Amino acid sequence: xxxxxxxxxxxxxxxxxxxxxxxxxxxxxxxxxxxxxxxxxxxxxxxxxxxxxxxxxxxxxxxxxxxxxxxxxxxxxxxxxxxxxxxxxxxxxxxxxxxxxxxxxxxxxxxxxxxxxxxxxxxxxxxxxxxxxxxxxxxxxxxxxxxxxxxxxxxxxxxxxxxxxxxxxxxxxxxxxxxxxxxxxxxxxxxxxxxxxxxxxxxxxxxxxxxxxxxxxxxxxxxxxxxxxxxxxxxxxxxxxxxxxxxxxxxxxxxxxxxxxxxxxxxxxx
Amino acid sequence: xxxxxxxxxxxxxxxxxxxxxxxxxxxxxxxxxxxxxxxxxxxxxxxxxxxxxxxxxxxxxxxxxxxxxxxxxxxxxxxxxxxxxxxxxxxxxxxxxxxxxxxxxxxxxxxxxxxxxxxxxxxxxxxxxxxxxxxxxxxxxxxxxxxxxxxxxxxxxxxxxxxxxxxxxxxxxxxxxxxxxxxxxxxxxxxxxxxxxxxxxxxxxxxxxxxxxxxxxxxxxxxxxxxxxxxxxxxxxxxxxxxxxxxxxxxxxxxxxxxxxxxxxxxxxxxxxxxxxxxxxxx
Numbered sequence: 001x002x003x004x005x006x007x008x009x010x011x012x013x014x015x016x017x018x019x020x021x022x023x024x025x026x027x028x029x030x031x032x033x034x035x036x037x038x039x040x041x042x043x044x045x046x047x048x049x050x051x052x053x054x055x056x057x058x059x060x061x062x063x064x065x066x067x068x069x070x071x072x073x074x075x076x077x078x079x080x081x082x083x084x085x086x087x088x089x090x091x092x093x094x095x096x097x098x099x100x101x102x103x104x105x106x107x108x109x110x111x112x113x114x115x116x117x118x119x120x121x122x123x124x125x126x127x128x129x130x131x132x133x134x135x136x137x138x139x140x141x142x143x144x145x146x147x148x149x150x151x152x153x154x155x156x157x158x159x160x161x162x163x164x165x166x167x168x169x170x171x172x173x174x175x176x177x178x179x180x181x182x183x184x185x186x187x188x189x190x191x192x193x194x195x196x197x198x199x200x201x202x203x204x205x206x207x208x209x210x211x212x213x214x215x216x217x218x219x220x221x222x223x224x225x226x227x228x229x230x231x232x233x234x235x236x237x238x239x240x241x242x243x244x245x246x247x248x249x250x251x252x253x254x255x256x257x258x259x260x261x262x263x264x265x266x267x268x269x270x
Numbered sequence: 271x272x273x274x275x276x277x278x279x280x281x282x283x284x285x286x287x288x289x290x291x292x293x294x295x296x297x298x299x300x301x302x303x304x305x306x307x308x309x310x311x312x313x314x315x316x317x318x319x320x321x322x323x324x325x326x327x328x329x330x331x332x333x334x335x336x337x338x339x340x341x342x343x344x345x346x347x348x349x350x351x352x353x354x355x356x357x358x359x360x361x362x363x364x365x366x367x368x369x370x371x372x373x374x375x376x377x378x379x380x381x382x383x384x385x386x387x388x389x390x391x392x393x394x395x396x397x398x399x400x401x402x403x404x405x406x407x408x409x410x411x412x413x414x415x416x417x418x419x420x421x422x423x424x425x426x427x428x429x430x431x432x433x434x435x436x437x438x439x440x441x442x443x444x445x446x447x448x449x450x451x452x453x454x455x456x457x458x459x460x461x462x463x464x465x466x467x468x469x470x471x472x473x474x475x476x477x478x479x480x481x482x483x484x485x486x487x488x489x490x491x492x493x494x495x496x497x498x499x500x501x502x503x504x505x506x507x508x509x510x511x512x513x514x515x516x517x518x519x520x521x522x523x524x525x526x527x528x529x530x531x532x533x534x535x536x537x538x539x540x541x542x543x544x545x546x547x548x549x550x551x552x553x
Binding site for chain 2: 079082083085088098099100101102103104105107108111112114115152153154155156201203204205208232233234235236237238252253254
C-alpha cells in the first residue's frame with residue numbers, strides 16, 4: 001500500500017493505523033516520489049493527501065491516469081480540508097472514496113482500506129482482464145464521441161465513465177438540468193465541441209430531467225439531439241412522461257450496462 | 271342477531287371487494303397498494319366510504335374508476351401519516367450523537383427521507399444538519415407517492431398551533447439553537463426558511479414500484495413500513511440497502527424493526543431504542 005502524505009506526523013499515524021503483518025506500507029511525501037514508486041512497484045491501494053509540496057493531489061491523480069505504464073490502484077483521498085462539489089466530482093472520477101479528516105475519520109479510513117485490500121484479493125484478475133479488454137475495446141461507434149451525462153449521483157457517474165470512456169467516448173458531466181443547458185450552450189459556442197448524445201437523469205436538484213429535456217427541445221438546433229432518459233420510475237406513464245417531454249428513449253435504473261450500450265449505439269448519430 | 275349475520279356477510283364481501291379495488295387502482299392510476307397491511311387499509315377505506323357516501327367498496331371502486339377527479343381525494347385517505355417536527359426527539363438526539371460524527375468524514379452528503387408526507391422529517395433533518403454545520407454540503411431527497419402532500423411539503427408552511435410542540439421536540443433533540451431561527455410566523459401560519467428548502471429535493475417516488483435513484487449516506491424512513499405487508503417491507507428495505515453506501519445509516523420508526531426482514535443480516539444495530547442501523551461492509 002502506498003501512502004502519500006507530506007506531514008511526517010500524519011504519515012506515522014496512518015502507518016500505525018493501517019500497518020500490520022499482512023499490509024506493507026510505503027510512505028512518501030511528494031507527488032514525484034509517488035509517481036516514481038508507482039512506476040517501479042505494484043500497489044493494491046493508495047491513500048493520498050490533497051496538499052503535497054510539489055503538486056496538488058488533483059494533478060497527481062491526473063498524471064497517474066495518463067501514464068500508461070503506471071499502474072492505477074484504487075485511490076482513497078484523505079484530506080483535511082472541505083471540498084467544493086466541483087472538486088469532489090473531479091476527484092471522484094479517479095478515486096474510489098474521499099474521506100474528510102475529523103474525529104471519526106481514522107476509523108472510516110481503516111474500514112475503507114480493509115475493504116479495498118479484501119476486494120483486491122478477490123477481484124484483481126477480473127480488474128486486470130477489464131483493463132486489458134479496455135485497450136482492445138475501442139469500438140468505432142463511440143470513439144471520440146461526446147456524451148453529456150446529466151446525473152448527480154457519484155456512483156452512477158463512476159459506473160457510466162468506467163463503461164463509456166474505455167470505449168473512446170468523451171464524457172462531459174452536468175449535475176442538474178441548469179448545468180446541462182449551460183454545457184450545451186458552451187458546446188454550441190465558437191470554441192465548443194459539439195455534443196453527440198445526452199444521458200439525462202430525471203430526479204435531480206435545481207432543475208429536473210423532464211424540465212431540462214423540454215428546455216432543450218425548445219431550441220431549434222437541439223431538436224434532433226438524441227436524449228436518453230435515465231429513470232428510477234418503472235410505471236408505463238412515468239416512461240411516457242419522459243418521451244412526451246422530448247426524450248428519444250429511456251432506460252430504467254439500476255442501469256443495465258449492456259442494455260445502455262445498445263441504446264447508445266442505436267441513438268448515436270452516424 | 272340479524273344485524274350480526276348481516277355484518278358478517280358484509281365483511282366477507284368486503285374481503286372479496288378489497289383486492290379488486292386495489293387491482294383497479296393499480297391498473298387505472300398505477301398506484302400500487304396491493305402490498306399494504308390490510309387492517310389499516312380497511313380502516314382508511316371505511317373513512318373514505320363515509321366521505322364519498324359509498325355503502326360498499328364496490329361503489330367506491332365504481333366511483334374512482336369512472337370519476338378520475340375523485341382519485342386525489344381517495345389518495346389522501348390512503349396516505350394519511352401525519353408527523354411532527356423532531357417527532358421522537360430521542361431519535362434526532364441519537365442522530366446527532368452517533369451518526370453526525372461519521373457523516374462529517376464525507377465530502378458531500380446525500381440523505382433520503384422516504385415517505386416524507388408533508389415534509390416534517392425532511393425539515394427536521396435540514397435544521398439539525400444546519401446546526402451541526404453540515405447542511406451546506408448536503409442534499410436531502412424527500413420522496414412520497416402523494417403529489418398533494420409533496421406540494422405542501424415543498425411550501426414548508428405549518429399551522430401555528432403546531433409550532434409549540436415542534437419547539438419542545440426540537441429542544442429535546444439536543445438543539446443547538448432556537449427553532450424560531452428557522453421559521454417566520456404570520457397569519458396563523460409558520461413558514462420555514464427557504465434556505466433550508468434549497469437543500470431538499472421533493473420528488474415523487476414509490477417504494478412499491480420504483481427503484482434506487484441515488485447513492486446516499488443516510489436513509490430515514492419512519493412510520494411508513496408499519497403500513498406495509500412483509501413482502502413490500504422487504505422490497506423497500508432492499509431499496510434502502512442498495513441505495514446506502516457501505517457503512518451508511520438507516521433510521522426506522524419506533525414501532526418498526528429489521529428483525530424479521532430478509533435484509534436483517536445486511537445491517538448492524540447501532541442504537542436499538544431509536545431504531546438506527548448501519549449497513550455492513552460485506553452486504
